[in-house]
Amino acid sequence: MSFSIPVGSRTLTPGGAYLLIAGPCMIESEAHCLGMAEKIAKRVAPYADQFLWVFKSSFDKANRSSGKSARGPGMEEGLAILDKVxxxxxxxxxxxxxxxYQAAPVAEVADILQIPAFLCRQTDLLLAAAKTGRIVNIKKGQFVAPHDMGKPVVKVREAGNAYGMITERGTSFGYNNLVVDYAGLHVMRRFGAPVIFDATHCVQLPGGLGDTSGGRREIAPYMAKAAAAFGVDGFFTEVHDNPDQALSDGPNQLNLELFEDLLPKLVAIREAAR
Structure with missing residues (x-):
């Protein structure tokens, strides 16, 4: 497997620094986003050579369990906040x-455009993202087999963009539950694209609380450590300073203590696996 993807001032390569996508699920306010960026930066700093950190937060959570749930500030305000971060x-x-239509304006600010899991087969969305020239992070649908994730990657490449990535986030298992097929990580590596492990959405319980989704944040670090042993190229972790009060995905977001404790363990497992 070979890839070389410029991310900011650094480059993501096989066996190089982990890609670390970390930030709050939703943009709750400018002050909260900036505060979270500062707190995450402090915790990543001791391992700066081991992690290539990308700040993540959504300006619109279009897929919510209930139409009454908060969705975020919208594209214009959200992009202004992300640009400030x-x-x-x-x-x-x-x-x-x-x-x-969001691809081009979002690409003016974002270094990575993320395709939500439920939309990973939407051809027009993939092509629009690809044509911006930005990195395209394709979340694996909960309904998609690992061996079928090569098809979205090919769509991005055929649009002239070599910077597609795949993020595993679990597979639907009955009602209100997800499981991770770790063997699927190995399968997806064959497509020649970085494989990222979503440690927080894989422990989500979709719609598990009725009007909102539940989650088991306490097992997210264990899921991430298992993925590190499998040799993934990076991690997706949603992090919040008070997840029980978060406006979106609170039950599966890591608090700062869990996040800080996880980083050196991921590094140690990778070194042991080598």
Whole structure:
């Protein structure tokens, strides 16, 4: 497997520094985003040579269990906040897009455009993201087999973009539950694209609390450590300073203590696996 993907001032390569996508699920406010970026930056700093950190937060959570749930500030305000994070902390940023028309304006700020799991087969959305020239992070649908994730990657490449990535986030298992097929990580590596492990969405319980999703944040670090042993290229972790009060995905977001404790363990497992 071979890839070389420029991310900010650094490059993601096989066996190089982990890609670390970390930030709050939703942009709750400018102050919260900037505060979270500062707190995450402090915790990543001791391992800067081991992790290539990308700040993540969504300007719109279009897929919610209930129509009454908070969705975020919207594209214009959200991009302004992400741009401020990017400039003040010198960190690349990632955010989701849900509609093809969003790709171009979002690409003016975001270094990585993320395709939500439920939309990973939407051809027009993939092509629009690819044509911006930005990195395209394709979340694996909960309904998609690992061996079928090569098809979205090919769509991005055929649009002239060599910077597609795949993120595993679990597979639907009955009602309100997800499981991870770790063997699927090995399968997806064959497509020649970075394989990222979503440690927080894989422990989500979709719709498990009725109007909202539940989650088991306490097992997210264990899921991430298992993925490290399998040799993934990076990790996706949603992090919040008070996840029980978060406006979105609180039950599966890591608190700062869990996040800080996880980083050196991921590094140690990788070294042991080598």
């Amino acid at each position: 990017k400039r003040e902390f010198g960190v690349p940023v990632l955010t989701d897009i849900h509609e093809s």
